[in-house]
Amino acid sequence: MIYLLLVFSIGILLGLLLKNREREFKGDSSLNVSVILMIFFMGASIGSSEAIRESALSIGLQSLVFLISTLFGSASFAYLWWRWASD
Amino acid sequence: MLLALTGGILLGAVFPSYSDSYSLYGQAFLYILIFVIGISVGASTETLRRALKVLKRDVLLLPLFSISGALFGGIIAGVLTGVPLKISLAVAAGLGWYSLAGPMLSVVSPAWGALAFLSNIGREILSFSLIPLLKGKKGPLVPMAMGGATAMDTTMPMITRFSGEEYVLGALYNGMVLSMMVPLLIGFILSM
Numbered sequence: 474m475i476y477l478l479l480v481f482s483i484g485i486l487l488g489l490l491l492k493n494r495e496r497e498f499k500g501d502s503s504l505n506v507s508v509i510l511m512i513f514f515m516g517a518s519i520g521s522s523e524a525i526r527e528s529a530l531s532i533g534l535q536s537l538v539f540l541i542s543t544l545f546g547s548a549s550f551a552y553l554w555w556r557w558a559s560d
Numbered sequence: 561m562l563l564a565l566t567g568g569i570l571l572g573a574v575f576p577s578y579s580d581s582y583s584l585y586g587q588a589f590l591y592i593l594i595f596v597i598g599i600s601v602g603a604s605t606e607t608l609r610r611a612l613k614v615l616k617r618d619v620l621l622l623p624l625f626s627i628s629g630a631l632f633g634g635i636i637a638g639v640l641t642g643v644p645l646k647i648s649l650a651v652a653a654g655l656g657w658y659s660l661a662g663p664m665l666s667v668v669s670p671a672w673g674a675l676a677f678l679s680n681i682g683r684e685i686l687s688f689s690l691i692p693l694l695k696g697k698k699g700p701l702v703p704m705a706m707g708g709a710t711a712m713d714t715t716m717p718m719i720t721r722f723s724g725e726e727y728v729l730g731a732l733y734n735g736m737v738l739s740m741m742v743p744l745l746i747g748f749i750l751s752m
Binding site: 486511 | 743
């Protein structure tokens, strides 16, 4: 993960250098292709793991708990902040 | 996106013996993606600087509360499901960006990757359903916080409809800041 953060930082530095040449940088298409290939290989890793296939229901239920609690966590903190800021 | 995921799952199920290669290729594309995201972030600093000049304090500090709330929710979910704290926080730090959070957690384990992908894609879908139901009753900031990192793209039309046209820049700013924070937060949490 340290290497990922390093790669991210190098990207930001390059982006800062390129910021006046946004039209020359065609980042969108490479972003889309990388995302699709990455999702594809993530799917292949998931599909090749028998343990994950067997625990699909449990992962599904866990993700339901996560999506509800993170969404309501963000929403309630934002609501409390809005109430406090508008007083 | 779902086609790519389904195709990948089928490939993995049919040829499970190549699991190491799938993981390796996935990581290679993750590095490319993170690099390209970094460039986009660096190149969009001017937009952020402009937003910082005109936005009010309540919107400016909203990303802080969106992130804190999501991480708090992640801790609660971790306690309820028995998922380790570090993984729970990393899943929550996806902030709705499923296409990045899933593959980043796949580096640790494909099972955590699947959990991050599903919970973050679910967060986006649930936001689509709940933002219209709220009809702005809980204030203009809640729809932006619910949208998370997607507030700058997919959920933006709904946010502007239910929070008001004057919040377009706020939604863009919130989505941009959260999108910048996702790779940093997940990377930081997983390297702890």
